[in-house]
Structure formats: structure tokens, C-alpha cells
Amino acid sequence: MVNDTQLRIMRILENNQSITQRELAKELGLSLGRTNFHLQALAEKGWMKMGRFCKSSNKRAYLYQLTPKGLREKAAITLNFLRRKEVEYQQLSEELEKLRQLAEEDQLAAK
DSSP states (O other), rough: OOOOHHHHHHHHHHTTTTHHHHHHHHHHTHHHHHHHHHHHHHTTSSSSEEEEEOOOOOOOOHHHHEOOOHHHHHHHHHHHHHHHHHHHHHHHHHHHHHHHHHHHHHHHHOO
């Protein structure tokens, strides 16, 4: 099971493999510890690899790379996320339409 935060992380890492955990945490609006927790969870699932930069002067710098399995999972998760949001959108649209009708009825009754 993946959550929306892990999906956001996967999207960010797909475009920027050399982002630091601190930068990632800031972009996500999370603490550094929470960000590290999510990165470790993705790595444990085999969806992401973490490796040190060989030529980096900052020996604590990592390269984050989605694995082929991670890319497939990201696509599937994105599709499920989209479907879930479409259902929410449909429900919200129906509720808004009902509220519009009630408001129009109330307006007519007030005249």
C-alpha cells in the first residue's frame, strides 16, 4: 500500500534524482525524519534505489533512482489515484448541482 506522499516522492524523484533529502522535505512540506521514513519505505518495497554519489565532494549525498518495478508501480498508483479523484469529482459535481437547484428553489419561493 502506498500513500499520496510516497506517490509525490516518486514523481519528484523521477524528474530529479539528485535532490537532497532536505530539499525533498522542503518541497513536500514534511520534516526530514518523515521524508527519510518514506524514502526507506520505497526502498524496502524495491521501488527505489539509493546510492552514494561516487564523485561528489559531499560524501553524504545520495542519488535516488526509481527501479523498473517502481516505475510500473508509480504508473499503476497514478492511475488508481486518478480514478479515485474522478469519483470524488463526480460526487462533488452532483452535490453542487443539488445545492444550485435548492438555491434556485429557495430564491423562487422567496419572491
